[in-house]
Amino acid sequence: MPKQDVQQIVHAIAEETNTPEETVAQFYAEAVDGYRAGARILDYVPLFAARKVREALRHHDAGRK
Template identity: 45%
Template sequence: MKHPAAEEVVKAIANETQTPLEIVAKMYEQTWAAFSDGARVMDYLTVLVSRRVREDLRNMRKNAH
């Protein structure tokens, strides 16, 4: 993980969504890379990345049913 809070955030998302930690970690890393590429302000990146990963997991579950 690229920043200190990432591990705790990934664990929280995995617990909330009942998704394996490895999957959430990979999604988080990919989303972080996409969002941080060229970003000048990093202050809210953790919040934005967390929100996107949660949304993506919700959408994956909706589409699976």
């Protein structure tokens, strides 16, 4: 995936979840690595990783309230 696409995904998640981009980038990279490790088809890895990061950050934010 092109670096620009990753940056756009990270930026969008950071804005949606009010989380620093550095934090989102780290979570996203870990999620992508995790999905790639077991994937035979890589087309949807970015989508699944973004979904996982959003979900994790929403749960994390809900726990702070």
